[in-house]
Amino acid sequence: MVITGMGVISCIGTGVTGFAEGLKAGRSGAKPITAFDTSGFAHSIGCEITDTDPADWLRTLPADELGRAAQFAAAASRMAMADAGLTEEEMQRRRALVSVGTSDGESRDLDHLVGAQIAGGPDSMDPVAARRVALSRLSLGVARELGLEDVEAVTVPTACAAGNYAIGSGYDGIRAGDVEMALCGGTDALCRKTFTGFYRLGTVAPQVCRPFDRNREGMLAGEGAGVLLLESLESALARGARVYAEVLGYGLSCDASHPVAPDRDSIARGIRAAHRHAGIVPADVDLISAHGTGTRANDATEVGAIREVFGEDTPRTVSIKSMIGHAMGAASALAAVACTIALRQGFIPPTINHIETDADCAVDCVPNEAVEADLRIVENHGLAFGGNNAVLILARYDGQDALLPTRTALADD
Numbered sequence: 001m002v003i004t005g006m007g008v009i010s011c012i013g014t015g016v017t018g019f020a021e022g023l024k025a026g027r028s029g030a031k032p033i034t035a036f037d038t039s040g041f042a043h044s045i046g047c048e049i050t051d052t053d054p055a056d057w058l059r060t061l062p063a064d065e066l067g068r069a070a071q072f073a074a075a076a077s078r079m080a081m082a083d084a085g086l087t088e089e090e091m092q093r094r095r096a097l098v099s100v101g102t103s104d105g106e107s108r109d110l111d112h113l114v115g116a117q118i119a120g121g122p123d124s125m126d127p128v129a130a131r132r133v134a135l136s137r138l139s140l141g142v143a144r145e146l147g148l149e150d151v152e153a154v155t156v157p158t159a160c161a162a163g164n165y166a167i168g169s170g171y172d173g174i175r176a177g178d179v180e181m182a183l184c185g186g187t188d189a190l191c192r193k194t195f196t197g198f199y200r201l202g203t204v205a206p207q208v209c210r211p212f213d214r215n216r217e218g219m220l221a222g223e224g225a226g227v228l229l230l231e232s233l234e235s236a237l238a239r240g241a242r243v244y245a246e247v248l249g250y251g252l253s254c255d256a257s258h259p260v261a262p263d264r265d266s267i268a269r270g271i272r273a274a275h276r277h278a279g280i281v282p283a284d285v286d287l288i289s290a291h292g293t294g295t296r297a298n299d300a301t302e303v304g305a306i307r308e309v310f311g312e313d314t315p316r317t318v319s320i321k322s323m324i325g326h327a328m329g330a331a332s333a334l335a336a337v338a339c340t341i342a343l344r345q346g347f348i349p350p351t352i353n354h355i356e357t358d359a360d361c362a363v364d365c366v367p368n369e370a371v372e373a374d375l376r377i378v379e380n381h382g383l384a385f386g387g388n389n390a391v392l393i394l395a396r397y398d399g400q401d402a403l404l405p406t407r408t409a410l411a412d413d
Contacts (some may be wrong), residue, residue, distance in 0.1 A: 001171050001247040002397060004236050005084025005229030007076035007185075008337045009054060010324050011047045011222060015079060020341045022323065023349040024370045029324050030208055030220055036111065036192040041199060043206040047222035047325025048190050054225075060145045067106035067132040068189035070141035072225035072330070077142045077183045080229040085241055088147055097179040098153045099169045100139040100227075101162025101186035103328035103384075105155075108191040109133050138187060152179065160291070160326070161382035162186050163226060163333025164390035168250040170230045180235060185227035186333035194328065195221045201260070203295045209326075210353040211292035211319035212299050212361035219293040222325025226333035228340070245340045248377070248393040249277030255387035262298055267305035267381075267389050274379065274391035275309075282310045285393075286375045287348055288363075289335045291383040292319025293326055300360040302383065315379075317363040322352045332382030336392055339378040343396040348373045 008015060011029030012022030021027075029047040038044035055063035057075035066074060077098070081091055109129040116124045139153035152173070156166045163186030170182030198204050198221060205218040236243050251273030255266035275281065290302055306314055320338050327334055338349055347370050354367035380392040 001174055001230055002233050002236050003228050003244040003247065003340055004231055004241040005080040005086070006244065006337050006340060007079025007083060007227040008225070008334065009049060009052055009072050009076055010224040010334055011049050012323055014052045016083060016341065019337065020345060023320065023338055023341065024347060026350045026352045026369060027323060028208070028352060029222065033190065033195070035108070035190045043204070045207055045220055046190055046195065047220050049223055058145060060147060061141065064128055066137070066141045067109045069102060069104070069106055069187045070132070070138050072189065073100050073138050073187040073227065074141050074145040076185065076187070076225040076227040077146065080183060080227045081146065084229040091181070092147055092149065094180040096148050096151045097170055097173040097182040097184070098139045098142045098148065098151060099156060099166040099182060099184040100142065101156040101158065101166035101329045101333060102135065102138055102188055103159045103162060104188050104191055104194050105135045105138065105157070106133045107193045108189050111192045142183060158388045159384035159386060160328055160331055161384035161388045161390040162329035163331060163336065164250065164380065164382035164392045167228060167247070167333065167336055167392055168252070168390060171247050171250060174230055174232055180231065182230040183227055184230060185225065186330040187225035188223055188328035188330045190221055190223040205294060208353040209294040209322050210355070211290070211294040211322050211351055212303070212357055212363060212365045213354050214356045214358040216294045216296065216299065216358070218295050219321065220325040222327040224324065224327045224330050224334060226330055226337040228336060243397045245343045246395045246397050248280065248395050250274050250390060250392045251277055253389045257387060260385050262301040262383060263387055264301050264304045264308065266387055267302060267383060268308040270389035270391045271305065271309045271379070274393050278393035280377060280393065284377050285315050285379050286373070287342065287378045288315050288317040289339050289378060289380040290317050290319045291381045292321050292351070294319070294321060298383070300358070302381065303361045303363055306363070314363050316348055316366055318349055318351045318366050320349055332380060332390065332392070335380050336394065339380050339394050343375050343378055343394060346372055346374060
């Protein structure tokens with residue numbers, strides 16, 4: 001299974017080139033939030049997208065038919081299709097899957113609808129906005145925008161791991177022969193509801209997100225979309241497509257033991273499941289793209305799980321949330337794009353804002369500056385409330401005859 005196209009909208013760059021430049025530069029997307037009124041909050045820094053309008057990428061649907069999250073997804077999908085060298089007509093001839101992960105759906109529209117109801121009653125609610133809030137419209141919006149008819153459209157609402165879940169569903173669909181191509185990833189838009197929820201939990205940082213740092217203070221809410229176009233290697237070679245990377249497999253785990261607290265053993269179980277599915281052993285992994293929210297509990301628990309699997313010899317472990325914030329359901333999808341770029345271009349994105357590594361988070365997080373690296377296999381983590389964990393394994397593609405010949409099978413444990 002290979003990746004032949006990518007689309008990305010983020011606060012540090014749009015498109016593969018823009019996003020890659022932002023990652024290499026260690027660019028920060030943190031800024032005062034303008035998406036909603038932040039009066040009454042002691043601090044209100046987020047990673048909002050203010051220099052790109054996703055509606056500019058729409059060619060078929062009127063912009064007001066889609067909420068902001070669906071616009072992100074449709075725009076990133078159109079980018080991924082074009083990046084893969086496909087026209088709409090070529091894509092429409094394929095049996096396709098659109099799988100979009102999300103945490104909040106169109107909660108920004110829900111914010112406005114609830115505000116209108118409180119101020120003026122149900123009759124004051126905008127019916128156009130009300131029609132946009134169904135989660136199904138995230139994936140259906142992509143299908144309609146691209147004119148896909150022979151398509152399965154799925155929205156995956158597994159919170160902050162949803163991007164990896166959606167990529168996993170794309171992998172399964174192609175591997176089973178149910179579809180020929182999959183547009184899969186995640187999307188979310190910054191909204192008052194979610195920001196307030198994390199703020200009330202005491203997990204929003206006042207200024208910056210500093211994962212793994214001894215003085216980390218929490219996460220920053222973000223937004224955006226990342227979409228991968230997946231197809232079989234045979235399909236890619238037959239049409240002469242550029243191959244970015246191979247998807248080796250993925251692993252899922254769910255402990256469901258607590259609404260918000262991460263569980264080390266469950267995360268470790270998900271990592272081991274991903275290794276088994278991909279046919280690798282821990283020593284094969286060159287880099288971990290951690291969930292790395294910058295909260296006290298997540299970072300220490302996640303590193304504990306990594307050490308449970310890898311022992312003391314842990315790979316470099318970075319968090320791009322230090323740059324782009326926590327984009328909720330888009331988080332692991334954006335990280336998957338970042339991992340693919342890193343494999344393709346031979347570098348490791350930094351964990352910025354880093355001063356001193358916490359003893360409970362003792363990993364090489366590649367502080368503050370990107371480094372060149374010869375990467376072959378990268379592991380991408382997506383962890384979510386409710387104990388939902390999804391781990392994706394990606395690998396560099398070196399040509400048809402050199403497709404990871406040294407991979408080692410992992411025995412069941």
